Amino acid sequence: MHIKQEASERHTLTVIVDNEPGILARIAGLFTARGYNIESLTVSEITDDRAVSRITIVTSASAHVMEQIIAQLERLVPVHKVTDLTALGPHVERELALVKVAGTGDHRIEALRLAEVYRAHVLDATISSFVFEVTGGRDKIDKFVELMSEVGLVEVARTGVVAISRGKEAA
């Protein structure tokens, strides 16, 4: 007997929650406890009084499991609202990465040239290294990191995805 895998599709959710101790563990733990995937999870306070946080979760699941994920999240007491941006329609997603590259000579010149193409900013420079800041969709950052690995990639820090719907309405 072999374990079966179900086909899944990627969704981006935003979850508005009370900013109370343990909320992140509650959300993340729900995903592990019920066997859901998390590709990315970001959280930050979004109100002046720091009472409310917005969590962006990228997950992949079948349509049936997606419905369950949303219902299970909404069941948590500190959760105010869950929105499936992918299902809702057009939205923008951005991620920020800090990319450290070390090298000299041609590699250094090529790294700087590629950074320009990808509109990455130089945050730190030494004689033999750069730290680039690059923002964009997940694919763009993946590609940038892949290119940097050819010219002396040392390490990468990524924020994970934040997302918001297009148009004038709040999601």
Next chain:
Amino acid sequence: MAEKSGADILIETLCDLGVEVVFGYPGGAVLPIYDALFKQDRIKHILVRHEQAATHAAEGYARSTGKPGVVLVTSGPGATNAVTGITDALMDSIPMVVITGQVPTALIGTDAFQEADTVGITRHCSKHNYLVKDPAQLADAVHEAFHIATAGRPGPVVIDIPKDVQVATAPSRKPGRNTQRYAPQTKADAAAIEAAVDMLAAAERPILYTGGGIINSGPEATRLLRELAELTGAPVTSTLMGLGALPASSDQWLGMLGMHGTYEANLAMNRADLIIALGSRFDDRVTGRLDAFSPNSRKVHVDIDRSSINKNVRVDLPIIADVGSALADMVAAWKARKHPKPDLSEWWRRIEGWRARRCLDFADRADEIMPQRAIRALYEATKHKAPIITTEVGQHQMWAAQHFGFEAPNKWLTSGGLGTMGYGLPAAIGAQLGNPDALVIDIAGEASIQMNIQELATATQYRLPVKIFILNNEYMGMVRQWQELTYQSRYSESYSDALPDFVKLGEAYGWKGILIERPDQLDAGIADMLAYDGPVIVDCRVAKLANCFPMIPSGAAHTEMILEGNEVSGEMDDEAKALV
């Protein structure tokens, strides 16, 4: 404003919330609360002998009275011992508030003596939990905890209180009930109710499939279910948790459905053209193989928990509501739309055909007591007393569900979702405290009863006349039954060896013990048990190798029901072995 200690604020808040009984066990991290308890006389504390039993006793109290059960335990092992009962209450939607002591705030995270991460451990087995770090926030937290435990789909809420917070003082004030942030939908969408009623009126083969939600919703939901059944003439089946909502004596009652349900209930579900699920959740023990579950029916699902809808079975019409409120709306809509009572005679004719199989019949014996016979004898001897029945988990539980008839709600207390052996005795203790004049009987197995046997002392201490009726077959019978079906009768560790003499054990705790060994002793033994004014443990020796049928093997369809033991045996394939 006068200041009070956290412990005093806690006790005062519990009193304000109408708490009468607390099940608990003291320890270092709750000493301030126990001292506050000592100085008052409004709340009765029941000292259990193990914290797990405190949680099951609270469940039994809650399930039999409709009021939330309250538990008080210490930090570390006190809290971890309570985890099984907390999980049990979550699975069976039992309102419960568990107060745990914690090491002082400054010691949290230092691996202090009797420290455990209670909030972390209980995060996913409670409906909600709190770590209260300021006595000024305690009253609000306790009020919200009771609201969350009882509103919407009920469940357990844990409040972890560090010892310094119990001692420190804060201004004592009465909070308003904080209902703002947790307000689950309880009123159904009117259009959905009308659609459901019209579907019910048009159906040729409808069935009402009810669950524990009806019991949780309260006696009015039970009354309304009976009215809806009367108006529509539809057959009714129920999950394990919902027994008693429709009287077992009703002509419309098909018996329990699912893995050990009746032939007629499961066949009716399979052949129905409309299923109305009322406060039930399409659990795997109910549906059997999902792709073969009731293939030709439309499905209406009334549930207070949105996450229960479309979880296992896709439904055509979801109704998110308290089932009692939805039933009231359905009954009103049925009358307002002047639906006549449908002619279901053809459907009932088919059901009678399935009933004629008499699937619960068993081959009785003169030389030994069949377990089914014992349950029926107990039922016949006690039915006029409307007893409260608790169970442990295993074959005896299923036989009780099949052969004991329940006429009213809140009389049947069993661990359904989690399947916790050791539930029955403490639950009986809790039920007896909530219903001092009721006859409370724990129908047990010889293996399960040993999982919380220490609670014999609790019943003795509080002079609770609970009865334990052990169906003793010297096996963990359900394990042995599965080993027969799945593993060619290789009885790996399922024999109950080194059993105690239950009669002497009971006597050692101050109980009366009765031994029943032969069929001709059964009725007299039960009569002795009922006649005794005090706790009684009955060791009823039953046929050792009897199995519980009907049975739908794990992963099989409702139509693949095993009615007799000789229909199967041998070894199952790996796919079947992997199923629970």
